[in-house]
Amino acid sequence: MHGSTAASGTGTEGTASRGHRWLRLHRVAPLLLLALGVAAVFGSRRLGLGELTxxxxGLWPFIVSLLLTGTAAVLVLLDPAEDYEPWTRGTVRIIAGLVSLGVFILLFQTFGFVVAAFLMLLLWLRVFGGESWRMTLVLAVGGTAVMYLLFVEALGVPFPDGLVDAVIGG
Amino acid sequence: MDSWNGILQGFSVALDPTNLLYVFLGVLIGTVIGVLPGLGPTATIALLLPITYTVEPVTAVILLAGIYYGSMYGGTITSVLLRLPGEAASVVTTFDGYQMAKQGRAGPALGIAAVGSFIGGTVSVVGMVLLAPPLADLAVSFGPPEYVALTVLGILLVTYLGTGSVLKSLSMAAVGLLLATIGLDPITGTARFTFGEVSLFNGLDFVAVAMGLFGVGEILHSLERTEKVQAVTSKIKGIWPTRKDFRDSAGAIGRGSVLGFAIGVLPGGGGVVSSLASYAMEKRRAKDPSRFGKGAIEGVAGPETANNASSTSAFIPLLTLGIPPNVVLALIFGALLVQDITPGPQLIEQQPEIFWGVIASMVIGNLMLLALNIPLVGVFVQMLRVRAGILAAFALLVTMAGVFSVNNNVFDMWVVLGFGVIGWLMKKTGFEPGPLVLAFVLGSILERAFRQSMLISGGSFDIFVTRPISGGMFAFMALIIIVSAITSRRRKAVFGRVDPADVDETDEPGPDADRQVTAEGSPGADSTTDTPSSTTPGER
Incomplete structure (x- = not known):
């Protein structure tokens, strides 16, 4: 469920930043909530409401989704617009950041923690943090090492096997 | 007498070297993140949740509690020196604290805040010792209908006391309750909203949701801003307030302690509300209210005392009723649940070492904070030199590795990412994550209690109103709804009286400083229950 909300969220946001700067997400957020509420109402009815006795x-989810649908419906009509922050050029950075986190998870699964952590620190420090190359490399190497020691050696977390483990183990 | 034994037991727990170390770590981390504007206590506690599973339950709570009240101290430092509230409860402190700093009285402002916080914290601990055991005794007789009333009251008050739109908060609470139903139905075992995903059968992991909404969401939100924070160059001298300062602020500290304690106990209370209320009270009581916003020491002493008192007393409903009164406490509640401990009326009886240990650790922690803060203010201020980009990169890495370590499941990392996106979008669109997380935590308790009530009553809703305690609570809720509907305009006026005028008055330092506050003030802002997302909290 969270996945679909997230996906539709980023979608609307893309169109907004392509449009005018003054275009705010007005009414889209409550509409999304409304859609979620209605879907949940039907979903919980399918689960079986039973009797009050x-x-x-499905009964409890049904009650809750009615509350969600109700509040969202009112919000569609009278949502105060001043709550909304405008989309800025910074938004593009966020999307890039999100994609990088997704890539991090995939790398983490396939190549293990060390590779993924090093690349992520490299990207975030250099591109998003605007650090110098020297600072970036020092922090990325040092940070990866410290995190590895903390999580794997000290806390004993079984990260997926990766390249480094293969090298050390082999 | 019983309490006395409890306190002795508590100190023997809290003085254990491991726990002593964790109190120290907690208050130190709390102070540091209070100073850093990018991370609030909520985000930090969310980020550190995975680490708490490796230690004893009591140690975990001691650590997290230390972070919470430690951040109340730390937030003061940047509020006074830079007019940058490190966390939301310190926004009020910027009004008079920054003015005092401009008059060369930064030292006394910080000193009186530390002393006031210490007194507030101590008064709260004493109140807790007196109030908690009888409250727990009362709560032992609570049945399912009372728990329905109590959880609904908690959610309702969080949505009402938040600073954003009540309707938006309510819809977020509904989302939180809905998310809590994901997974196997506790009674019939039916899979609900799992979409065939096996990882969802146990429900969404609370840690992943909290880390996503508060940790990742907040980091992403702060990434959109590129402004840099300026470091303080001037030296701070004469921290210890003069005798006149003490005389001027004694009343404010006394009132702040009591007010903060009372607000902290209420569901929905917490640092932000209590510091605003204390400021409003001091200003109203003052012989010459025009001094406020121009460096009145009472305007620093009162709110700082109140926010620390409330962050301590907020543990009362959690440890005696099993109801977290605000989001930070909801996170601590979640940490205990994962440790297989359900806080509730039986906690004092069955796990006295947790209850009394935490209380004793607060006394020790407050002493440590007093000792740390007065000599080390200069050191903490240097923390501001850590650039936001570096902080964000490492915080994200810790989040991702940390959430994996909870269940050793990559799925949770995607949940964090998903909720990070949602959390950031919520910030952009003015929805508060607080009610969502609180409702998510309380959701399963509420559902179970509701279904049990229905079984007891044979499907009649009368059960909620005919029993005296639950009836009383529902009457109270009805009263809140009616009163707030009638006086919604006045409520705004009360809060409005505190901020806009003062912010305007202090607005002179020029566009530069102004930009800093709007830019850096908000990332840490949704720390406790509510999200004032700009310089004027509670104004909307």
């Missing part, structure tokens, strides 16, 4: 698995 013998509540089924």
């Amino acid at each position: 013998a509540p089924g698995p």
